[in-house]
Amino acid sequence: MQPIRTIESRTVVIPVTNIDTDQIIPARFLTTTTREGLGKQAFADWRYDANGAVKSDFILNKPEVAGCGVLVAGRNFGCGSSREHAPWALLDFGFRAVISTEIADIFRSNSLKNGLLPIVVDDQTHQWLMNHPGANVKIDLETTTLALPTGATAKFPIEGFARVCLMNGVDELGFLLQQAPAIERYEAARTY
Amino acid sequence: MSAKTLFEKVWEQHQVVPESADTPAVLYIDLHLVHEVTSPQAFSVLRAQNLKVRRPDRVLATMDHSTPTDPDEVFGRVPIKVESAARQVKELEKNCREFGIELHGLDRDTRGIVHVIGPELGATQPGKTIVCGDSHTATHGAFGALAFGIGTTEVGHVLATQCLLQRRPKTLAIEVTGKLRPGVTAKDLILAIIGEIGVSGGTGYVIEYRGSAIEALSMEERMTVCNMSIEAGARAGMIAPDETTFAYLKGRRFAPQGKAWDEAVARWRELKTDPGAQFDRVVSIDASKLEPMISYGTHPGMVVPISGKVPEVANDPVHAKALNYMGLNGGEPMVGKPIQVVFIGSCTNGRLSDLELAAGVLKGRKVASGVRMLVVPGSQQVKREAERLGLDKIFTEAGAQWRESGCSMCIGMNGDTAARGEYAVSTSNRNFEGRQGAGARTLLASPATAAAAAIAGKIADPRAYLPN
Ligand code: SF4
Numbered sequence: 001m002q003p004i005r006t007i008e009s010r011t012v013v014i015p016v017t018n019i020d021t022d023q024i025i026p027a028r029f030l031t032t033t034t035r036e037g038l039g040k041q042a043f044a045d046w047r048y049d050a051n052g053a054v055k056s057d058f059i060l061n062k063p064e065v066a067g068c069g070v071l072v073a074g075r076n077f078g079c080g081s082s083r084e085h086a087p088w089a090l091l092d093f094g095f096r097a098v099i100s101t102e103i104a105d106i107f108r109s110n111s112l113k114n115g116l117l118p119i120v121v122d123d124q125t126h127q128w129l130m131n132h133p134g135a136n137v138k139i140d141l142e143t144t145t146l147a148l149p150t151g152a153t154a155k156f157p158i159e160g161f162a163r164v165c166l167m168n169g170v171d172e173l174g175f176l177l178q179q180a181p182a183i184e185r186y187e188a189a190r191t192y
Numbered sequence: 193m194s195a196k197t198l199f200e201k202v203w204e205q206h207q208v209v210p211e212s213a214d215t216p217a218v219l220y221i222d223l224h225l226v227h228e229v230t231s232p233q234a235f236s237v238l239r240a241q242n243l244k245v246r247r248p249d250r251v252l253a254t255m256d257h258s259t260p261t262d263p264d265e266v267f268g269r270v271p272i273k274v275e276s277a278a279r280q281v282k283e284l285e286k287n288c289r290e291f292g293i294e295l296h297g298l299d300r301d302t303r304g305i306v307h308v309i310g311p312e313l314g315a316t317q318p319g320k321t322i323v324c325g326d327s328h329t330a331t332h333g334a335f336g337a338l339a340f341g342i343g344t345t346e347v348g349h350v351l352a353t354q355c356l357l358q359r360r361p362k363t364l365a366i367e368v369t370g371k372l373r374p375g376v377t378a379k380d381l382i383l384a385i386i387g388e389i390g391v392s393g394g395t396g397y398v399i400e401y402r403g404s405a406i407e408a409l410s411m412e413e414r415m416t417v418c419n420m421s422i423e424a425g426a427r428a429g430m431i432a433p434d435e436t437t438f439a440y441l442k443g444r445r446f447a448p449q450g451k452a453w454d455e456a457v458a459r460w461r462e463l464k465t466d467p468g469a470q471f472d473r474v475v476s477i478d479a480s481k482l483e484p485m486i487s488y489g490t491h492p493g494m495v496v497p498i499s500g501k502v503p504e505v506a507n508d509p510v511h512a513k514a515l516n517y518m519g520l521n522g523g524e525p526m527v528g529k530p531i532q533v534v535f536i537g538s539c540t541n542g543r544l545s546d547l548e549l550a551a552g553v554l555k556g557r558k559v560a561s562g563v564r565m566l567v568v569p570g571s572q573q574v575k576r577e578a579e580r581l582g583l584d585k586i587f588t589e590a591g592a593q594w595r596e597s598g599c600s601m602c603i604g605m606n607g608d609t610a611a612r613g614e615y616a617v618s619t620s621n622r623n624f625e626g627r628q629g630a631g632a633r634t635l636l637a638s639p640a641t642a643a644a645a646a647i648a649g650k651i652a653d654p655r656a657y658l659p660n
Contacts, residue, residue: 020491026626031229031605045625076395082327084345102392105395105396109342113343113346161215161216161357172357176352177352179218183353183355186208192455
């Protein structure tokens with residue numbers, strides 16, 4: 001994975017709460033056996049109508065979203081199924097961070113493992129972002145702050161180990177594999 | 193020693209390395225369940241890094257999500273219609289063969305939905321840590337296991353190391369007192385709980401369901417409750433093991449035998465939350481006040497009692513969007529709304545007692561004309577047991593379709609879907625937009641409510657149809 005320190009980009013706003021992973025990537029696209037190419041199907045049922053025609057009024061179909069790497073969405077983003085295809089699809093679409101006031105547990109964990117930053121901010125910052133689609137924001141993993149174009153900043157929580165892995169482009173699997181001696185001791189000590 | 197919750201006991205027994213400020217805990221996983229949809233990319237990582245599966249003896253695989261329920265397709269008499277699903281089946285067969293994993297494959301009589309067969313085989317046991325690349329892994333918590341869903345990257349972690357990096361979650365006690373009234377099921381209870389705490393009310397927590405109403409539930413009912421913990425945002429839901437749990441497990445294939453059984457039961461008895469142990473949050477529910485529940489919107493927190501009306505919420509674009517998708521108006525009663533599809537099945541309500549409940553309602557009656565009803569057993573074993581009791585006859589004579597096991601219309605990956613605009617009363621767990629097919633409108637309910645709707649051709653109160 002590429003190390004991530006800062007992300008600076010314009011935002012796309014989808015002002016909907018409880019966006020579940022079935023919306024992010026509908027189940028009928030999960031019969032794939034690879035991670036690639038899912039961006040085409042991200043939000044498929046919101047982007048295309050029953051006949052496959054592009055719904056031009058949906059934000060992700062508008063020309064101004066080109067190059068926007070930060071998605072701002074309503075509370076409880078990524079709830080529902082554990083499918084990692086959801087962050088894969090968002091990354092493939094071009095997003096590198098998601099901002100909300102609350103992000104579902106499994107989606108957050110899956111995102112961190114793929115270099116999609118799940119950023120939880122306070123209501124006030126969130127409201128500002130919702131009101132200013134297209135704003136140019138800067139996410140700094142070093143200082144765990146989000147900077148708005150107004151100059152205002154907001155701290156965001158991020159699990160410390162995941163943050164270090166992201167900043168150094170390190171894969172958590174490598175760390176776990178290094179725990180082999182401790183795992184062996186644990187297995188040997190278990191009596192059942 | 194300080195008083196501990198059930199969760200804390202299981203967590204502490206599985207810490208290979210405790211968490212610190214800098215690193216999450218390394219948590220040992222006792223049982224890893226694998227299915228065809230969320231595993232292929234994890235096996236690819238193992239191959240790319242030349243890694244083995246550390247403990248194939250702690251992994252069980254099955255096929256359920258994208259597999260057909262039509263007998264001809266299942267048993268290879270005709271090709272699987274969804275070609276990409278057929279590829280996933282092949283891929284899992286190959287992965288299990290190469291990495292030495294026990295596979296309950298497509299034509300095996302032990303196959304079924306992953307969360308149905310784990311308990312059925314006795315692999316799900318109190319005190320275990322259990323994971324699966326599937327959010328409804330919470331189901332196994334009904335046995336006092338710490339069970340939660342993981343993503344595909346983590347599936348790879350567990351395959352390679354039998355461990356996961358985890359931060360310790362907070363604890364939420366849901367105390368359910370009183371007694372469920374006749375016609376009110378475990379499904380209605382969990383829908384009411386989700387309605388109460390909200391779809392993100394459990395985020396960051398492990399739930400322990402406790403209290404007299406929980407203790408009174410059968411194992412299958414407890415599984416229905418724990419199953420939908422994720423619909424409240426919680427990765428795991430647990431219930432302390434007791435005599436009901438032990439009686440269910442005794443004699444099953446993976447359950448300990450003889451002296452080992454007695455030792456295991458003695459150990460399992462210790463898993464209760466100690467008196468005085470503290471939870472981070474406590475919610476109380478009175479079961480005796482509940483009615484059969486039904487969802488009206490596009491997430492599982494949007495539920496009302498069956499006798500209720502679609503809520504009217506002014507100036508809420510999200511509520512308006514949900515009602516627009518559902519084709520419902522604020523203020524209209526739920527009962528009487530015409531429906532087109534009924535689905536009985538899934539890891540929430542696809543077990544024998546669920547089918548018995550639905551069959552009890554349907555017996556001697558007919559599915560209304562214009563309604564398509566699909567009954568999909570949760571596993572091949574459930575199917576066999578149901579057939580031994582003659583339930584399949586009750587369903588088919590009523591005009592319902594009786595299928596092979598699988599996730600089927602719960603997720604609609606295998607071609608079992610509801611059509612755009614159709615109302616589907618479903619015993620599954622998610623009513624998200626498009627969950628049961630693009631444009632399909634899901635109404636979540638219990639097997640009794642679903643069967644009553646099938647007969648009436650519209651949403652109906654199941655209590656008018658229950659056998660005495
Ligand atoms: S039945 Fe539905 S919820 Fe359960 S595992 Fe299958 S797809 Fe997931």
